[in-house]
Amino acid sequence: MTGLSLAFIVAALALGVFSSLSFLWQWLVGGASRISSMLALVAAGTAAVRLYVYLRRCAPQAPARLGAGWMLLGTACGAAGYWYARLAAGAPHGGWDAWAIWNLHARFLYRGGPAWKDLFDPALGWSMNAYPLLIPGLVDGVWKILGSEAQAVPAVIAGLFAMLAIGITSSGVSAITEDRRAWLAGLVLLGTPSFLLLSSAQMADAPLSVYMLATVVLLRFAEVWPQARTPMLALAGFAAGCAAWTKMEGLVFVAVVFGGLLILAAAQGTWRDYWKDGLRIASGAAPMLILVLSFRAFLAPPGDMLLDSAAIERMTTLARYPVAASAFAKEFAGFGAALGGVHPGILASLLLLWAIGRAKGCFSALRLLVFPILMLGAYFTIYIVTPYDLAWHLEYSLDRLVLHVWPAAVFVAATVHCRRGQ
Amino acid sequence: MKRLLLRWSTPARIAVVLTLCVLTFNEFIFARLVSSDGVLDPRTLWSIRLGQAALALAAVSLALKRPVIIAFVIAAASAVNLSVFSKQVETTITDWTISEGPLRELRQLLPPDCRVGYISDEAPWTSNAATKRYYLTQYALAPLVVELGPAQEWVVGAFRTFDPGSVPPDLTVVRDFGGGLVLFRRLH
Numbered sequence: 001m002t003g004l005s006l007a008f009i010v011a012a013l014a015l016g017v018f019s020s021l022s023f024l025w026q027w028l029v030g031g032a033s034r035i036s037s038m039l040a041l042v043a044a045g046t047a048a049v050r051l052y053v054y055l056r057r058c059a060p061q062a063p064a065r066l067g068a069g070w071m072l073l074g075t076a077c078g079a080a081g082y083w084y085a086r087l088a089a090g091a092p093h094g095g096w097d098a099w100a101i102w103n104l105h106a107r108f109l110y111r112g113g114p115a116w117k118d119l120f121d122p123a124l125g126w127s128m129n130a131y132p133l134l135i136p137g138l139v140d141g142v143w144k145i146l147g148s149e150a151q152a153v154p155a156v157i158a159g160l161f162a163m164l165a166i167g168i169t170s171s172g173v174s175a176i177t178e179d180r181r182a183w184l185a186g187l188v189l190l191g192t193p194s195f196l197l198l199s200s201a202q203m204a205d206a207p208l209s210v211y212m213l214a215t216v217v218l219l220r221f222a223e224v225w226p227q228a229r230t231p232m233l234a235l236a237g238f239a240a241g242c243a244a245w246t247k248m249e250g251l252v253f254v255a256v257v258f259g260g261l262l263i264l265a266a267a268q269g270t271w272r273d274y275w276k277d278g279l280r281i282a283s284g285a286a287p288m289l290i291l292v293l294s295f296r297a298f299l300a301p302p303g304d305m306l307l308d309s310a311a312i313e314r315m316t317t318l319a320r321y322p323v324a325a326s327a328f329a330k331e332f333a334g335f336g337a338a339l340g341g342v343h344p345g346i347l348a349s350l351l352l353l354w355a356i357g358r359a360k361g362c363f364s365a366l367r368l369l370v371f372p373i374l375m376l377g378a379y380f381t382i383y384i385v386t387p388y389d390l391a392w393h394l395e396y397s398l399d400r401l402v403l404h405v406w407p408a409a410v411f412v413a414a415t416v417h418c419r420r421g422q
Numbered sequence: 423m424k425r426l427l428l429r430w431s432t433p434a435r436i437a438v439v440l441t442l443c444v445l446t447f448n449e450f451i452f453a454r455l456v457s458s459d460g461v462l463d464p465r466t467l468w469s470i471r472l473g474q475a476a477l478a479l480a481a482v483s484l485a486l487k488r489p490v491i492i493a494f495v496i497a498a499a500s501a502v503n504l505s506v507f508s509k510q511v512e513t514t515i516t517d518w519t520i521s522e523g524p525l526r527e528l529r530q531l532l533p534p535d536c537r538v539g540y541i542s543d544e545a546p547w548t549s550n551a552a553t554k555r556y557y558l559t560q561y562a563l564a565p566l567v568v569e570l571g572p573a574q575e576w577v578v579g580a581f582r583t584f585d586p587g588s589v590p591p592d593l594t595v596v597r598d599f600g601g602g603l604v605l606f607r608r609l610h
Contacts (some may be wrong), residue, residue, distance in 0.1 A: 076500060076504060083504075087515060091515045095520070099558075100561065118565055121482075124560070126557075127560070149430070188553040189500075190504060191496075191500030191502075193504075193507040193510060200514075201518075339506050339507075342476055346447075346473050346499075347499055353483075356602065
């Protein structure tokens, strides 16, 4: 499954490259058209194929063992796909935030012609027009290639990212553990109703979770495949950069990646490795970070989260902490349970137990939990300093933020217990 | 942490921990955590029972050293959760459905490079319906910028009930699309 996991990851990264090239053409060259989008697609596709061939040579080959479990996962994917398609056909514009933010931005890029920068008009502040443009750029690029504003495009792209989340999780676990946990991990993700609903909402949260997942998987690959360490770390950086181009929280995630590595280096006393690895990750993240920072500096209006004196005052208001902590506890307890069914957290724990019950091993991948935990810690801090009403902000966004780290957490739970020597 | 996990990773010990989890994963704790009034939705109760069953089966699986039971539990629970998603689909479609209908027609009447004003008998952000009306107008009319107030030459009115007397006198009706949607133009 090594090849398949690399293919899924490279596909996710190629989508990021296509989106940024389409956008860069519109921004720097101007007059983006079907031809410019086709060129962007060809460039992203060619780069993806070359990268895949290179990675296949670097990474060890693990034979694919398809059995009844994989057929079960395939059947579950088919069932989820059917219901997803029904939802997309019934509500083609997606959830509220999809049409009020992401699809609206895509319409500005596609319909706007030379006036596409009106997207950043202060009158549109409510549509979060400072948000980065991976998803709108992707939708706009495909619309330009098709030559029409087909409403199915955002839904198809959202479905593609949901598929990539399940594909990267299960094939990534398979590449490392080579046992049943791989398809079980896919089933755990498919068995998270809120994740499927979030994916069908056509918002940028599910793609963000895919890039966070890809980063964590690539960091793990870098650990278990020393011969491919450099490209895996650089790609992990690139995936984190794509997360930053997807949503503002992605920029926080880039900081979390470096912060997490710093904590691990401090715990293990491997400072020299930290600087080397940090440099490799930074070199991978650089292209997307340059794009995001240029976008923030030259195009986007100022964001809504500023570290000013008011934010510091909110940070020192102790009454905000129990409110946020209680909302987090409520979210973890009700995660999935609010919709009925089995709590997905229990399923992820069972995934861990399945391996523990089978064989003696080690917990070398446990350290990767630092990334989802730090990310949740960062979200907690953001809620403390948020300029919005805290209760309102928590109610309307916390469920989505927890889902950002969910695929990565499932991957870590599935791969925590591994054979000695990995 | 690693040492602790290794020390505790014998199946029998974990089975004991799981049994304790079954006992503590109950409606009394949930009622405190997820419900503001201490009353749980029947779906949440059902979810707790399913969770307890899954944990109990996992404990049996570890005690008997039959991990295949855990695989079975995960597969069965995922099937249950998928059916939960399928049941949500119809409700979600109703919640998410929007119609641009007459706004598309209205867009054809506007010049291609203007700013559009927006007036209503219910200010945006005072209710969900009012916010949705404003956002939907902007979504349908993009790439034109729709700004609040009647200051522009072209103004879109999205009313619950259209009352011509409540509109500024220098605005003339270009077309009434029905359903409270009206296009105005300022008289110079």
